[in-house]
Amino acid sequence: MGKTIIEKILSAHTDTNNLRIGDIIKARVDFAFANDITAPIAIKYFKESGAKEVFNKKRVGLIPDHFAPNKDIKSAEQCKLLKEFAHEYEIENYFEIGKMGIEHALLPEKGLVLPGDVVVGADSHTDTSGALGAFAIGVGSTDFAAVMALGEVWLKVPPTIKFIYSGKLNKWVGGKDLILYTISKIGVDGANYKVMEFSGEVIKRLSMDNRFTMCNMAIEAGAKTGIIEPDGITLEYLKGRAKRPYQVYKSDPDAHYEKIIKIDVNKIEPQVAFPHLPENAKPISKAKGIKIDQSIIGSCTNGRIEDLRIAAEILKGQQVHPEVRLIIIPATQDVYLQAIREGLVDIFITVGGAVSTPTCGPCLGGYMGVLAKGERAISTTNRNFVGRMGHPESEIYLASPAVAAASAILGRIASPEEVK
Amino acid sequence: MIIKGKIWKFKDNIDTDVIIPARYLNTSDPKELALHCMEDYDSEFVKKINQGDIIVAGKNFGCGSSREHAPVALKEAGISCVIAKSFARIFFRNAINIGLLIFESVEAVERSVQGNILEIDTEQGVIKNLNKNETYKANLLPEFIQKIISRGGLREYVKEEVKRRKINV
Numbered sequence: 001m002g003k004t005i006i007e008k009i010l011s012a013h014t015d016t017n018n019l020r021i022g023d024i025i026k027a028r029v030d031f032a033f034a035n036d037i038t039a040p041i042a043i044k045y046f047k048e049s050g051a052k053e054v055f056n057k058k059r060v061g062l063i064p065d066h067f068a069p070n071k072d073i074k075s076a077e078q079c080k081l082l083k084e085f086a087h088e089y090e091i092e093n094y095f096e097i098g099k100m101g102i103e104h105a106l107l108p109e110k111g112l113v114l115p116g117d118v119v120v121g122a123d124s125h126t127d128t129s130g131a132l133g134a135f136a137i138g139v140g141s142t143d144f145a146a147v148m149a150l151g152e153v154w155l156k157v158p159p160t161i162k163f164i165y166s167g168k169l170n171k172w173v174g175g176k177d178l179i180l181y182t183i184s185k186i187g188v189d190g191a192n193y194k195v196m197e198f199s200g201e202v203i204k205r206l207s208m209d210n211r212f213t214m215c216n217m218a219i220e221a222g223a224k225t226g227i228i229e230p231d232g233i234t235l236e237y238l239k240g241r242a243k244r245p246y247q248v249y250k251s252d253p254d255a256h257y258e259k260i261i262k263i264d265v266n267k268i269e270p271q272v273a274f275p276h277l278p279e280n281a282k283p284i285s286k287a288k289g290i291k292i293d294q295s296i297i298g299s300c301t302n303g304r305i306e307d308l309r310i311a312a313e314i315l316k317g318q319q320v321h322p323e324v325r326l327i328i329i330p331a332t333q334d335v336y337l338q339a340i341r342e343g344l345v346d347i348f349i350t351v352g353g354a355v356s357t358p359t360c361g362p363c364l365g366g367y368m369g370v371l372a373k374g375e376r377a378i379s380t381t382n383r384n385f386v387g388r389m390g391h392p393e394s395e396i397y398l399a400s401p402a403v404a405a406a407s408a409i410l411g412r413i414a415s416p417e418e419v420k
Numbered sequence: 421m422i423i424k425g426k427i428w429k430f431k432d433n434i435d436t437d438v439i440i441p442a443r444y445l446n447t448s449d450p451k452e453l454a455l456h457c458m459e460d461y462d463s464e465f466v467k468k469i470n471q472g473d474i475i476v477a478g479k480n481f482g483c484g485s486s487r488e489h490a491p492v493a494l495k496e497a498g499i500s501c502v503i504a505k506s507f508a509r510i511f512f513r514n515a516i517n518i519g520l521l522i523f524e525s526v527e528a529v530e531r532s533v534q535g536n537i538l539e540i541d542t543e544q545g546v547i548k549n550l551n552k553n554e555t556y557k558a559n560l561l562p563e564f565i566q567k568i569i570s571r572g573g574l575r576e577y578v579k580e581e582v583k584r585r586k587i588n589v
Contacts, residue, residue, distance in 0.1 A: 024564045041448045041488060045575050050582045067446055074446035124486040124510055140488035140514035146578045150585075154564065188433055189480035193509050222480060222508055277433060364442035364485070385437040385484060392441075392460040 002252025004160045006195050009135045009249055013118045023157045030117035032147040033061030036068050036078045038122035041141035043085045046148045054089055055151030061093040062086050063103040066360045071367040101332025101358045104128035104300035111241030115230040115248050120147050125300050127218045131211035133230035158224045159258040160195040165202035167266035172416040175210030176400040179217040180271035184281035192222035202265050208237040209306040216301045217382050220278040273398035276386045284415045294325045294377040295408035297401050299363045302380035303331030305338050307401040312344040314405040314416055320352035321411030327369045329356045365389045378407045423500050424539045425472040432478035439490040453489050454496035471498040474538055476529055482511025491520040505529050517574040523558035
């Protein structure tokens with residue numbers, strides 16, 4: 001019996017022989033990280049553990065991104081804890097404002113998380129790095145503290161569901177639409193405790209930015225993580241980035257999957273997930289016309305350069321609807337700079353959009369675009385739970401950058417076709 | 421251990437943004453977090469509950485963010501235990517790590533109603549509904565996880581491991 005990519009990665013990171021699905025193992029961790037919300041608790045517990053140093057100073061990341069640049073005094077205190085801890089314990093990968101980005105966009109971009117790695121992040125969207133062929137899981141603060149002290153994590157070897165995408169993508173359909181469509185088919189707990197392996201001819205042709213978007217939202221189906229086998233596109237992305245050697249693993253053709261789900265993409269339109277669950281995705285043809293107050297383009301899901309290019313392509317020569325706030329947040333400083341160099345920021349500001357320094361900000365109702373009672377947003381973020389972006393009586397509709405841009409122009413949920 | 425408490429019923433897919441809204445995550449002080457527990461679901465929830473009360477919920481309890489603040493807020497607010505049809509995996513880990521009792525039992529969720537009093541034998545995974553005079557079985561946790569719990573949570577486990585391996589000492 002062959003093995004899945006996940007079984008191969010975990011086998012290489014544990015002393016347990018003949019590892020089987022359901023086994024509880026201790027896995028060695030290649031990279032671990034946390035942010036300004038989750039790190040403060042972990043720092044306290046790490047100090048209490050009695051460990052004098054972190055397991056590897058090069059393999060720990062601390063990224064103030066959620067409520068940073070500091071949104072208020074309490075947030076400032078939390079960020080300060082990260083900075084002081086990083087200094088005291090000589091942690092190399094602390095990213096100060098001006099060099100930072102949203103963790104799940106930043107770490108792959110900097111070549112710190114790599115194919116074949118076991119990555120543990122104190123943030124649920126750690127699964128994003130699965131797009132590189134790593135086993136990347138989100139955990140809480142106590143687990144992260146344990147990894148900093150011991151360099152390992154306990155976990156249950158998960159079963160895998162394989163998704164095979166075939167056909168040809170329609171215009172304006174990308175990774176965001178594929179993952180929203182997939183979640184709508186299996187539900188928000190459709191992959192609970194399991195791995196989602198994305199494969200097929202469509203994935204083989206998909207760019208890295210679109211692959212990150214897909215793996216990013218595996219957690220929204222309850223998955224332990226999402227993963228895509230590394231291929232030529234992955235290796236090309238890693239050129240000049242990878243900070244250390246890495247190992248490429250691939251699933252065997254006779255690997256055992258709990259389930260194989262085939263998805264024909266030919267009929268998939270741009271998707272919009274209605275409040276208040278990511279599984280509520282509908283095709284754009286059935287979502288058009290809902291009035292919006294705000295459009296957010298950014299986040300660990302859709303704040304990369306390709307996302308901004310698509311948004312700019314749609315916005316160019318238009319004007320943002322007078323009753324809409326368009327807020328665009330590049331996910332990292334590199335993405336921001338690239339967007340300036342390509343003239344994208346010029347377009348965003350000319351059309352009447354606001355461009356922010358990288359932050360998670362509005363995605364979790366922190367700041368930089370919090371919603372008032374009764375307001376509606378179209379957003380390229382990943383969650384539309386009650387109160388996620390502000391008032392408990394506000395609403396979030398999840399969509400791609402193309403749909404968010406078109407909607408910003410028309411003041412209502414709109415298809416990119418309506419403006420292009 | 422035997423725990424006893426009144427139940428509060430919740431639906432499927434209770435997410436961590438509802439358990440503790442992100443706007444309060446600029447602190448990790450359990451007491452402050454507890455004040456806002458389930459606020460967006462029922463703004464009076466924290467005032468209504470008594471020490472030791474039990475949450476009984478549908479599937480996928482605790483889905484969403486990895487914030488450990490969610491089980492911490494529930495525990496600090498006085499919730500002794502959460503029984504659900506299933507838990508989202510990060511919440512499941514976090515609850516174990518911080519010492520909030522959790523049990524999976526579909527029949528306990530389907531049979532019991534708001535306000536019932538439950539008595540739970542936490543070692544045996546046996547749940548008694550005192551109002552209905554019924555007994556439900558909960559899934560027992562894997563041995564390794566029970567070992568973490570019996571050592572007093574992951575923090576104690578890590579302390580012992582650090583000492584045992586003499587890490588960096």
